[in-house]
Amino acid sequence: MHGATTHCSQQKVRKMHCPKCNYEQADDNSECLSCGIVFAKWQKRQAQPPPMAKSASDDDEEPQPGLVGALLFHLPAEVNPVSWGLRALLLAVMVLWGMKFVFASIDSDAAMNSFWHLVNLPFHEAGHIFFRPFGRLITSAGGSLMQVLMPAICLVVFLIKTRDPFAGAFALWWMGQNFIDLAPYINDARSLSLPLLGGNVGKHSPYGFHDWEFILRETGLIRLDHAIARLSHGVGAMLMITAVVWGGVLLARQYRRMRQQYREDC
Numbered sequence: 001m002h003g004a005t006t007h008c009s010q011q012k013v014r015k016m017h018c019p020k021c022n023y024e025q026a027d028d029n030s031e032c033l034s035c036g037i038v039f040a041k042w043q044k045r046q047a048q049p050p051p052m053a054k055s056a057s058d059d060d061e062e063p064q065p066g067l068v069g070a071l072l073f074h075l076p077a078e079v080n081p082v083s084w085g086l087r088a089l090l091l092a093v094m095v096l097w098g099m100k101f102v103f104a105s106i107d108s109d110a111a112m113n114s115f116w117h118l119v120n121l122p123f124h125e126a127g128h129i130f131f132r133p134f135g136r137l138i139t140s141a142g143g144s145l146m147q148v149l150m151p152a153i154c155l156v157v158f159l160i161k162t163r164d165p166f167a168g169a170f171a172l173w174w175m176g177q178n179f180i181d182l183a184p185y186i187n188d189a190r191s192l193s194l195p196l197l198g199g200n201v202g203k204h205s206p207y208g209f210h211d212w213e214f215i216l217r218e219t220g221l222i223r224l225d226h227a228i229a230r231l232s233h234g235v236g237a238m239l240m241i242t243a244v245v246w247g248g249v250l251l252a253r254q255y256r257r258m259r260q261q262y263r264e265d266c
Contacts, residue, residue, distance in 0.1 A: 071159045072168075072246070078261060079254045087166055087254075091247045094173050098244060101180045102237040106229055111181040112194070116174075120181050123150045125197070137218055140211045144182050151175035169247035176239030179232045187229035189213045189222060 014027040023032060031038050104110035111117060127146025132139045155171035158164045188194040189212040192202030202210040216222040 072165055073250065073253060074163050074165050075253055075257055079258045081258060084251065084254055084258060087247075088251055090170065091244065091251060094170065094240075094247065095244055098173065098177075098240040101177055102240060106183045106187050106233055109184050109194075111177070112184050116177055117181055120147050120178055121197075123147050136208070137215065140208065140214045143211055144185075147178040147182065148175060151178060166247055166250045169243045169250065172246065173240050173243035176236040176241075176243060179236030179239065181236075183229045183233040183236070186212045186216075186232055187226055189216045189225035 015024055016027040016029075017024055018032040021032065025032065030040065101111055101114075123146045124143040127142040127144070127149075128139055129142075130146060131142025134142075151171045151174040155168050155175065158168040158171055184194065188202060189210070192205075192210055192213060195201055196205060196210065200209065202213060208214045212225070213222070216225055216228070221228070
């Protein structure tokens with residue numbers, strides 16, 4: 001009897017290592033004496049299956065954009081199919097009308113003879129009044145500046161205030177059209193053959209009446225009138241093409257959102 005007791009007391013206690021911190025301790029502990037984890041909960045967590053991969057049904061979910069992406073590609077919570085269809089029609093008009101402006105030569109005066117020239121003209125004349133306090137040179141340039149600034153202001157308002165990037169794309173298209181609209185006027189700085197407001201022709205008007213003749217002569221750039229006109233036309237074409245691509249991407253994303261809404265409703 002005495003020998004059996006001695007044998008039991010000499011048996012070694014079974015040891016284990018904590019699976020988290022590797023601390024050695026008795027095998028029958030329920031919690032780690034070092035880091036405090038509960039062994040049963042740890043084992044349960046380790047037994048859980050890994051997160052499932054993204055399923056095919058999640059393909060339409062849009063990635064979370066950054067700040068710039070949120071401004072340029074904001075999507076409403078719900079997309080109205082009628083509104084989407086009207087915007088698709090407007091995009092088609094932007095493409096077709098934009099092609100007419102982009103591919104027309106500067107000498108054709110296609111921009112200045114279009115409906116959009118009548119839209120731009122009031123802003124041009126208002127620019128002369130608005131910039132008058134800044135001197136004669138800025139006053140002459142103010143008409144052209146206002147033509148470009150007006151759609152730029154609309155672009156900022158649509159992106160930040162109304163959160164409507166498609167309207168912003170249209171404002172960018174309008175800005176590009178204004179650059180193209182200005183190209184024939186710049187190109188005419190030496191020939192002075194275009195009819196001006198009031199029916200006058202530049203060559204028969206007093207010095208300073210033709211904005212771009214005055215601007216380029218006063219700055220010594222008159223010999224670059226054709227190059228500056230081509231630059232203005234090129235910038236306008238680039239902006240109009242960018243606006244069309246931007247609007248197309250927006251409509252494609254909105255279409256995916258509509259399709260997702262339809263599946264959820266069903």
